[in-house]
Each structure stands twice: as C-alpha cells, then as structure tokens.
Amino acid sequence: MAKKYKFCIYIGRFQPFHLGHLETVKLALEKAEQLIIILGSHMVAPNIKNPWSSQEREQQIRSALADHIEQIHFLPIRDRLYSDNLWLTEVQQKVLSITEGSKSVAVIGHRKDSSSYYLDMFPQWDYIETGNYYGFNSTEIRKEYFEDQESTEYTSKVLPTISKALLDFRAKERYRELCDEYVFIQEYQKAWSKAPYPPIFVTTDAVVVQSGHVLVVRRKASPGCGLIALPGGFLDQNETLIDGMLRELKEETRLKVPLPVLRGSIVDSHVFDNPGRSLRGRTITHAYFIQLKAGELPSVKGNDDAEKAWWMSLGDLYAHEDKIYEDHFQIIQHFVSKV
Numbered sequence: 001m002a003k004k005y006k007f008c009i010y011i012g013r014f015q016p017f018h019l020g021h022l023e024t025v026k027l028a029l030e031k032a033e034q035l036i037i038i039l040g041s042h043m044v045a046p047n048i049k050n051p052w053s054s055q056e057r058e059q060q061i062r063s064a065l066a067d068h069i070e071q072i073h074f075l076p077i078r079d080r081l082y083s084d085n086l087w088l089t090e091v092q093q094k095v096l097s098i099t100e101g102s103k104s105v106a107v108i109g110h111r112k113d114s115s116s117y118y119l120d121m122f123p124q125w126d127y128i129e130t131g132n133y134y135g136f137n138s139t140e141i142r143k144e145y146f147e148d149q150e151s152t153e154y155t156s157k158v159l160p161t162i163s164k165a166l167l168d169f170r171a172k173e174r175y176r177e178l179c180d181e182y183v184f185i186q187e188y189q190k191a192w193s194k195a196p197y198p199p200i201f202v203t204t205d206a207v208v209v210q211s212g213h214v215l216v217v218r219r220k221a222s223p224g225c226g227l228i229a230l231p232g233g234f235l236d237q238n239e240t241l242i243d244g245m246l247r248e249l250k251e252e253t254r255l256k257v258p259l260p261v262l263r264g265s266i267v268d269s270h271v272f273d274n275p276g277r278s279l280r281g282r283t284i285t286h287a288y289f290i291q292l293k294a295g296e297l298p299s300v301k302g303n304d305d306a307e308k309a310w311w312m313s314l315g316d317l318y319a320h321e322d323k324i325y326e327d328h329f330q331i332i333q334h335f336v337s338k339v
Contacts, residue, residue, distance in 0.1 A: 003030070003031060003032055003033050004031050004032070004104075004106075005031055005032040005033070005104050005105060005106045005126070006032060006033050006034065006099070006102050006104035006105070007032055007033070007034050007035075007036055007095075007098070007099050007102060007104065007105045007106075008028040008029075008031055008032035008034070008035050008036070008105075008106050008107070008108050008128070009035075009036045009038060009095060009105065009106070009107045009108065009122075009125065010024060010025065010028055010035060010036070010037050010038065010107075010108050010109065011038040011040060011091075011107070011109060011118065011119075012037075012038070012039075012040060012109075013039070013040045013041050013050065013057075013138070014037075014039065014057050014060075014061060014138070015041075015049070015050055015051060015052060015057070015138050015142065016052065016057075016060065016138060016141060016142075016158060016162055016165075016166060017057065017060055017061050017064055017158070017159075017162055018136045018137075018138060018141060018157045018158050018162070019133070019134060019136060019157055019158060019159065020132065020133040020134050020135075020136035020137070020157075022064065022065075022159065023130070023133040023134075024108060024109070024110075024130045024133065025037075025065060025068075027108065027128070027130055028108045028128070029068060029071060031106065031108075031128060032106065033071065034071050034072070034073065034098075035068075035071055035072045035073070036072075036073045036075060036095060036098055036099075037061065037072060037073070037074050037075070038075045038076075038077050038091065038094075038095075039054045039057055039058060039074060039075065039076045039077065040077055040079065041054075041078075041079050042054045042076035042077055042078045042079075043076075043078055043321045043322045044079065044322065045224070045227050045322055045323055045324055045325060046174055046178065047178070047181065047223070047224070047279060048142065048146055048178055048181055048182045048185065048279065049142070049279060051142070051169075051174075051175075051178055052169075053322065054076035056165075058074045058076075059165075060161070060162055060165045061074075063161040063162070063165070064159045064161050064162055073098050075091075075094045075095065075098075077090055077091055077094065078090065080330070081272075081274040081276070081277060081327050081330055082272065082274065082327075082330060082334070084118075084121065087118075088121055105124075105125045105126070106125055106126040106127065106128050107119065107122050107125045107126070107127055107128070108127075108128040108130060109127075109128075109129070109130060110129065110130045110131060110132055111129070112132060112137075134157075136157050141154045141157055141158070145166065146178060146179050146182040147182065149170065149179060154166070177225065177226075180222060180225075181222050181223050181224075181225070184222040184223060185222075185223060185279050185280060188280055188281075189280070189281060192281065198281070198282065199281060199282070200282045200283075200284065201234060201278075201280070201281060201282065201283040201284070202234070202235045202283075202284055202285075202286070203232055203233060203234050203235060203283060203284070203285040203286070204232050204233070204235055204241055204244045204245035204248060204285060204286050204287070204288070205230040205231070205232030205245070205285050205286075205287040205288070205328070205331060206230060206231050206232055206245050206246075206248065206249040206287070206288055206290060207230060207287055207288065207289045207290065207331060207332055207335050207336075208231075208249070208255070208262075208290045208292065209289070209290070209291055209292070209314075209335070209336060209339075210291075210292035210293070210294065210295070210297060210298075210311070211294045211295065211297065212313055212314055212315075213297060213311040213312060213313050213314065214311070214312055214314060214317060214332055214336070215231065215253060215255065215300060215309065215310075215311055215312075216228050216229065216230065216231075216309070216310065216311075216312050216317075217229055217230070217231050217252050217253060217302060217305075217306035217307070217308065217309045217310075218302065218306060218307045218308040218309075219305065219306065219307065219325060220302075220305060220306065220307035221305060223279060223280060224325040224326065226307075227323055227324060227325040228312070228320060228323050228324045228325060228328075229324070229325035229326075229328050230287070230325075230328045230331065230332070231248055231249045231252040231253050231306065231309070232245065232248050232249075232252075232285065232287075233248040233251075233252070233305065241286045242263070242266070242288065245286070245288050246259060246262055246263070249262070251303060251304040251305075252302070252303055252304050252305055252306040252309060253300045253301070253302070253303070253306065253309040254299075254300060254301045254303050254309070255298060255299075255300050255309075256298045256299040256300070257292065257298050261292075262290055265290045265291055265292055265293075266288050266289065266290055267289055267290070267291045267339075268288075268289040268335060268338070269286065269287065269288045269289065270286075270287055270289075270331075270334060270335070271284060271285070271286055271287075272284070272285050272286075272287055272327060272330075272331055272334075273285075274327065277326055277327045278326055285331075287331050287334075287335070289335040289339075291339065297311045314336060317329070317332065
C-alpha cells in the first residue's frame with residue numbers, strides 16, 4: 001500500500017529516547033516512506049538537560065530502531081537561542097539535502113506547551129499531530145535517573161537497548177559529575193524557593209578579543225565545572241553593569257591591561273536573555289565586547305571562580321564548541337561576526 005508522504009520529519013532532543021518517542025516513530029513510518037530525525041541541541045556541552053551528545057543519541061536510537069534503520073536519516077542541528085531564522089535555515093538546508101526538493105513532506109510532533117512553537121514554523125510541510133503517548137516525557141526520566149543513582153524506575157519507560165545504554169553510562173565519570181550538578185541545581189533552586197517572587201538573576205560577561213584570540217576561563221565549580229566560559233559573574237548591588245563586568249574580568253583572569261584601557265576598548269554590548277539559557281533559573285546577562293589593539297597577548301592567570309584563564313584562538317574556539325558553558329559560544333559568535 002502506497003504511503004501518503006515520501007518523507008516525515010521528527011524534531012526532538014531525545015534525552016533520552018523513550019517509548020512515547022517510539023510510538024511517534026511508528027506513526028511516522030506508517031505515513032511516510034522515510035523518516036528524518038532531527039537531533040536538537042547539537043554540540044551542546046553536557047549538562048543535566050542534555051547529558052548525551054548527538055553521536056550518543058544517534059547510537060541509542062539506532063539500536064532501538066534496528067529493524068527500520070534503512071528508512072531513517074539523522075540530522076544533528078545546533079540550538080540558536082537568539083535567532084529562529086538561523087535555526088530554520090540550517091534545518092531547511094539539511095532537510096533539502098535529503099529530500100532533494102520533494103513536496104511530499106510532513107513534520108510530526110505534539111504541541112505539548114510553549115516549547116513546541118517550532119512546529120508552526122514549517123508552512124511548506126504538512127503537520128501530523130501525535131498526542132502524548134503514555135504521558136511520558138524525558139524531563140521526568142532524567143529526574144529519576146539523576147536523583148537516585150540506584151533507581152531503575154525509568155527502565156519501564158524505555159526500550160531494553162536504551163536501558164542498557166543508560167546503565168552503561170552510569171559507570172562513566174561524566175554521570176557522577178552530572179549527578180553532582182543535579183544536586184547543586186536542586187539545592188540552588190530550593191534556596192530561592194521562599195522568595196516572594198521568582199528570582200531574576202543579573203550577570204555580566206566580558207568578551208575580550210585581541211589578534212584573533214578570545215579570553216576564556218575554565219570553571220572550577222558547579223554548574224559547568226570544568227567547562228570553558230567567558231569571564232563574568234553576578235552583579236553586586238552597589239555597582240554599575242560595566243563596573244561589575246570589569247571587576248569579574250580582573251578577578252577571574254588577572255588580565256594585565258589597565259582598567260582605563262579596558263573601559264576605552266569597549267566597542268559593543270548586548271543583553272542575552274533567553275529564559276532557558278541557565279539551568280539555575282532566570283538569568284539575564286549583559287555582555288560587553290572589548291576589542292584590544294593587535295599585538296602581543298597580555299598576561300593572564302586563572303583566579304577566584306576560574307581554575308584557569310587563557311587566550312584561545314577563534315579557530316580553536318569552534319573546535320571546542322561542545323565544551324563551552326551555557327550560551328557563551330553564541331555570545332562570542334554574536335560579537336566576533338560583526339567585526
């Protein structure tokens with residue numbers, strides 16, 4: 001029997017792939033000859049929301065769908081927190097490389113909440129609504145998985161092959177690090193739970209660039225312990241945004257450039273306020289772009305919240321994208337793409 005569509009597109013993070021996802025895949029393959037699975041959050045540094053890389057997720061899903069794997073294509077797609085158009089462009093380009101202009105295309109999914117708004121961004125494709133199979137969601141599975149390191153409750157919500165992959169992952173150091181991060185986030189949010197209003201945190205970040213290099217640090221505490229980040233931190237109540245940015249910059253890097261020179265080298269600033277940019281809670285950062293004159297790179301040394309500070313070439317930055325904290329890679333991209 002001929003199928004209605006040649007291609008069906010399924011977009012998700014699949015952290016992890018569960019039985020609800022499997023039912024959607026079954027429906028997609030009933031409707032279409034081929035399935036394109038878009039793996040979101042590609043190249044994101046591991047955290048409790050995105051524990052597994054695109055490669056790990058593809059391997060997990062391949063093992064779960066071994067009987068249908070010849071019908072399935074995988075497309076890893078980066079998040080674009082500050083540009084839906086850039087995200088759409090990447091999706092469209094990569095999908096086109098597979099469909100080759102076919103008009104027989106549908107996108108499948110479930111409008112569960114405001115996070116599903118992307119399903120309305122493809123008027124060129126038909127839409128197939130799936131509903132929420134079994135009421136499963138990956139957030140609750142991750143909660144069980146990280147909250148109790150001995151729990152196997154989640155295994156009833158995933159296929160045996162996925163269960164084995166998650167069990168094997170528990171033997172890795174990254175799992176233990178993520179469990180520590182999970183505890184930190186829970187305690188952090190609990191500490192603010194009695195505030196009269198949900199807190200909104202204000203931070204600053206410094207994007208210091210000289211001679212094709214950007215100044216970065218390695219975080220030495222949770223969240224994001226060991227990840228590459230911009231020098232920055234929370235704003236004190238008695239300081240301006242610029243003063244707070246310069247203070248954090250000096251504290252974390254001991255950058256050997258006089259404060260008047262740093263102030264005079266600020267060429268741009270921007271507010272980064274995506275509601276989901278930080279797992280700690282609603283955190284708005286004010287980032288400042290400091291462009292220093294070309295020449296020998298000034299001395300730096302990690303201090304305070306930074307285990308290490310160093311100048312990273314912009315080329316190396318792209319090679320380490322999956323080790324960069326929160327949205328700091330996108331913040332750097334925002335500024336360096338304009339100069």
